[in-house]
Amino acid sequence: MAEPQIIWFRNDLRLADQAAVRAAAAAGPVIAVYVLDDETPGKWRIGAAQRWWLHYSLVALAADLKKMGGALVLRRGRPAAELAAVAKAANATAVHALHHYEPWAVTEEAAVAKVLDLTLHDGAYLAPPGTTKSGSGTPYRIFTPFWNALQHAMPPGDPEPAPMIRFAKPPKSDDLDDWKLLAADPDWSGGFDVWTPGEAGAHAALDTFADVAADYEHGRNYPAKPLTSRLSPHLHHGEISPAQVWAAISGRGEGPVSYRREIGWRDFAINIVQQFPRLGDEPNRPQFADFPFRDDPKGLRAWQRGRTGYPIVDAGMRQLWTTGWMHNRVRMIVASFLTKHLLIDWRHGERWFWDCLVDADYGNNSLGWQWIMGSGVDSSPFNRIFTPVGQSEKFDGGGAYIREWVPELAKLPDDAIHAPWDASPMALKAAGVDLGKTYPHPIVDHAKARARALAAYAETKG
Ligand SMILES: Cc1cc2nc3c(=O)[nH]c(=O)nc-3n(C[C@H](O)[C@H](O)[C@H](O)COP(=O)(O)OP(=O)(O)OC[C@H]3O[C@@H](n4cnc5c(N)ncnc54)[C@H](O)[C@@H]3O)c2cc1C
Incomplete structure (x- = not known):
C-alpha cells in the first residue's frame, strides 16, 4: 500500500486548483495539516484581524474535508518540528505544499526539507x-x-477541479478553539460579518x-x-x-x-x-533611510482612530477598523496623509494595516506603503502629495462614502462635507455639526503640512 502523503496547507486554503492537494492525492492516502507558526515570522506573525479570518477559513476547509471523508489536523509551533511529529505518528515521509515567498516562509521550507521529503508546487501566483x-x-x-x-x-x-482524495488515519489534532484566534481585544468581529471566509x-x-x-x-x-x-x-x-x-x-x-x-x-x-526580502522593514531607496520623520504619537492615534478632521481620511480609517478592509483609492489617500501631512514613518502605518486588515499581505502591503512614501524601487515620487479634499471631491463627489463611515457629518450638504471647516456656521448648525465637539478640527493645515513635507524631502536629498 502507498505511503501516506502529507498536505501542508499554508496560505492556500483550498482544494480546487491546488497543486499540492492534487499531487498528494495522486500519490497515496492523504493527511491534511495546517500549522500555526507564530515563531518564525517574528513581528510579522499573523495580525489580529487576519486571525479572525484564519479561524473561519480553517473551519470551512475542515468542513470541506469532512464532506470528502477526511479531517484537518491542526498543530501549533515551528512547521518543521510539527510536520515531523505528524509524519512520525502517521508513518509518512512525503510532504506536499505550495511554494510561498515571504522571508519566513522560505526559512521554514528549508527547515522542513531538511527533515522530510518536501515537494513544493507552484500555484499561489x-x-x-x-x-x-x-x-x-x-x-x-x-x-x-x-x-x-x-x-x-x-x-x-486551466484551473483544475478538486481531486478525489483517499485519506489516511489522521493523527491527533489541536482544537481550533484553543488557539483563540478570535480573541482580539477589542473584539472587532461585529463588523466583519460582511465576509465569508473559505473556498465557497x-x-x-x-x-x-x-x-x-x-x-x-x-x-x-x-x-x-x-x-x-x-x-x-x-x-x-x-x-x-x-x-x-x-x-x-x-x-x-x-x-x-x-x-x-x-x-x-x-x-x-x-x-x-x-x-528585497526586507521590503517591509527597509526603504528600497537608501536616501530614505535617514528621512526626518516626526515622532507624533497623538497624530498617529488620531489617524488610527479616524479623528484627523479630514473626512475622507477618517472615513477610510473607520472602514478599516470596522470591516478589516479599505478601498484602494482610500488606502492611498490615508497613507499619503500619514507619511506626508503628518510626516510619520510609513512603517507605523504599515504595522497598523498589518494588524487591522483581513487581507494584510507582506508583499502587497509593504509595496503599497513604499509606493506612496516614494521610497520603493517603483513608486510615486515623494513630492506627489495627495490633497485630501481634492481627492474626496473627485472620487466621493456626493459624499456617500463619508456619510456611511463618518455619520456625524451625514447631514452636511455635498459642497460642505469634504471640508467642514470651510462650511458656513449656518450649514454646520443645520447639519448638527459642532466642530471641535461632534467632529474634530483638522489636525494639520494642508498648505503648511505640504510645505513641511517638501522641506523634509529637500533635506533628505541633501
Ligand atoms: C498603502 C497600501 C497598502 C496595501 N496593503 C495591501 C495588503 O496588505 N494586501 C492586499 O492584498 N493589498 C494591499 N493593497 C493593494 C490594494 O489596495 C488591495 O489589494 C485592494 O484594495 C483590495 O481590494 P479588492 O480585492 O477589491 O481589489 P481589486 O481592485 O478588485 O483588485 C483585485 C486584486 O488584485 C490585487 N491588487 C489590487 N491592487 C493591488 C496593488 N496595488 N498591489 C498589489 N495587489 C493588488 C489584490 O489581490 C486584489 O484583490 C495596499 C495598497 C496600498 C496603497
Missing part, C-alpha cells in the same frame, strides 16, 4: 516568482515592463464581481461603489487561485483587462519581495 525576467535575464523592478513580460506567459494553465465564500465573491467586472475600469476608483472585487483576503489566504480568477474574468472588455493588471500587481509585489 499567476507565474512562479522569479521566472518573469528581462531579455538580459534580470528580474524586473518596474511594474510596466514586468507586466508586459508576464502577459507573454499568460493565460495561466471566495467563489461567491468572484461570481458577484463577475457580474460587474465590465464596469471595473471606470468604477474602481470610487469608494462608495461596489465595483472592485473584494477578493483580496480570499486571494491572500489562497481560498481561490489567481488562475481561477483569471479564467473567470477573461474576455469581457476593458474592465477585465484592467482587472487582470491589478492581479498582476500582486505578482509584481512578490517578485519585489524576492529581490
Whole structure:
C-alpha cells in the first residue's frame, strides 16, 4: 500500500486548483495539516484581524474535508518540528505544499526539507516568482515592463477541479478553539460579518464581481461603489487561485483587462519581495533611510482612530477598523496623509494595516506603503502629495462614502462635507455639526503640512 502523503496547507486554503492537494492525492492516502507558526515570522506573525479570518477559513476547509471523508489536523509551533511529529505518528515521509515567498516562509521550507521529503508546487501566483525576467535575464523592478513580460506567459494553465482524495488515519489534532484566534481585544468581529471566509465564500465573491467586472475600469476608483472585487483576503489566504480568477474574468472588455493588471500587481509585489526580502522593514531607496520623520504619537492615534478632521481620511480609517478592509483609492489617500501631512514613518502605518486588515499581505502591503512614501524601487515620487479634499471631491463627489463611515457629518450638504471647516456656521448648525465637539478640527493645515513635507524631502536629498 502507498505511503501516506502529507498536505501542508499554508496560505492556500483550498482544494480546487491546488497543486499540492492534487499531487498528494495522486500519490497515496492523504493527511491534511495546517500549522500555526507564530515563531518564525517574528513581528510579522499573523495580525489580529487576519486571525479572525484564519479561524473561519480553517473551519470551512475542515468542513470541506469532512464532506470528502477526511479531517484537518491542526498543530501549533515551528512547521518543521510539527510536520515531523505528524509524519512520525502517521508513518509518512512525503510532504506536499505550495511554494510561498515571504522571508519566513522560505526559512521554514528549508527547515522542513531538511527533515522530510518536501515537494513544493507552484500555484499561489499567476507565474512562479522569479521566472518573469528581462531579455538580459534580470528580474524586473518596474511594474510596466514586468507586466508586459508576464502577459507573454499568460493565460495561466486551466484551473483544475478538486481531486478525489483517499485519506489516511489522521493523527491527533489541536482544537481550533484553543488557539483563540478570535480573541482580539477589542473584539472587532461585529463588523466583519460582511465576509465569508473559505473556498465557497471566495467563489461567491468572484461570481458577484463577475457580474460587474465590465464596469471595473471606470468604477474602481470610487469608494462608495461596489465595483472592485473584494477578493483580496480570499486571494491572500489562497481560498481561490489567481488562475481561477483569471479564467473567470477573461474576455469581457476593458474592465477585465484592467482587472487582470491589478492581479498582476500582486505578482509584481512578490517578485519585489524576492529581490528585497526586507521590503517591509527597509526603504528600497537608501536616501530614505535617514528621512526626518516626526515622532507624533497623538497624530498617529488620531489617524488610527479616524479623528484627523479630514473626512475622507477618517472615513477610510473607520472602514478599516470596522470591516478589516479599505478601498484602494482610500488606502492611498490615508497613507499619503500619514507619511506626508503628518510626516510619520510609513512603517507605523504599515504595522497598523498589518494588524487591522483581513487581507494584510507582506508583499502587497509593504509595496503599497513604499509606493506612496516614494521610497520603493517603483513608486510615486515623494513630492506627489495627495490633497485630501481634492481627492474626496473627485472620487466621493456626493459624499456617500463619508456619510456611511463618518455619520456625524451625514447631514452636511455635498459642497460642505469634504471640508467642514470651510462650511458656513449656518450649514454646520443645520447639519448638527459642532466642530471641535461632534467632529474634530483638522489636525494639520494642508498648505503648511505640504510645505513641511517638501522641506523634509529637500533635506533628505541633501
Ligand atoms: C498603502 C497600501 C497598502 C496595501 N496593503 C495591501 C495588503 O496588505 N494586501 C492586499 O492584498 N493589498 C494591499 N493593497 C493593494 C490594494 O489596495 C488591495 O489589494 C485592494 O484594495 C483590495 O481590494 P479588492 O480585492 O477589491 O481589489 P481589486 O481592485 O478588485 O483588485 C483585485 C486584486 O488584485 C490585487 N491588487 C489590487 N491592487 C493591488 C496593488 N496595488 N498591489 C498589489 N495587489 C493588488 C489584490 O489581490 C486584489 O484583490 C495596499 C495598497 C496600498 C496603497
